[in-house]
Amino acid sequence: MRLTKNPLLLAALVLAVLAAAAALWSGTSWYAAAQDSDADFARSRDDAVSAARQGVQNLNTLDYRKIDEGLANWEESATGALLEQLKGGRDAFKKSVGEAKTVTTAKVFSAALTELNEREGKANVMVAVRITVTPAEGKPQAKQSRMLGELTRTPDGWKLSALAQAPVGNTGSPAGN
Template sequence: MAAVKVAAVKVGLAALTAAAAVFAGWSGYSWYTAAHAATATYGTARDEALVTGRTLVAQLNTLDYHDVDGGLGKWLAASTGPLHDQLARTDETTKKTLAANATVATGRVVDAALSELDDHAGTAKMLASVEITMAKAGTAPAVKRNRFAAALSRTPDGWKLSALDQLPVGTR
């Protein structure tokens, strides 16, 4: 009778050990998939949109009068949709005016944040604070600060700006 009780205890311990191992495996798998699934993908998309958006906003605030066509080409490469269409309509008179102005504008994004991201639709909205240094021959460089609301769209070539609107800057 004692041998039967010992055998029953051993079977019970074996079953309990097996159940604990299955639970530990399931818990580990659940943790891993939660840590590496949609949340990680969403975070990666958010970071990519923000980094690319910062670069593109700076690019659309940069233009060297020595190479207006090259600068406009960079603007076209950085844009899509309505913004791209608007930039593509830049006429020769405007290009000549930009060149005659003899100014080198260099944009630098000081701070930026995404306000919206729809990873499934491939769209994002961003707010950016931009410092633009305007250098003209014979004068000291002037620094201008602007804020922008930008719309980004994911294209086969990556994120592009589909809208860029200047926001009013307060006088506090």
């Protein structure tokens, strides 16, 4: 039987060839994407930003009624010198917050990496956050803040290794000088 005499057989053969070509292209594209170092870099960047957002929120949230839980969240979000600083001041801070009976909450508005060194497992981040402090008596007070942080990749993921307020105001020289 000749293909030209049976149009259904010819159509089936053409469809089979097209399906094989599509499967080959799809498999090759998937393999290339899986091996792409840019994808790994983007994944690492996204993981670091996510950890920074959560870490800054954790380190700026504390309820005196759940102080041990809050301080445990702080320590879970930190590593290195920052973690040691948190552990070293834990008792004094616990006493201070317990006496003041404050509830502090944070909401992160945005976060961006300013530097990522994938090879060394280090990153720098800037985070915009609103921190609301509710005293035992009185109205909640909210302030917006920019924070600069350093992240270090650990076996448990990215964690904050330093955190500080970003400088505010004119830090450069005046225009025209």
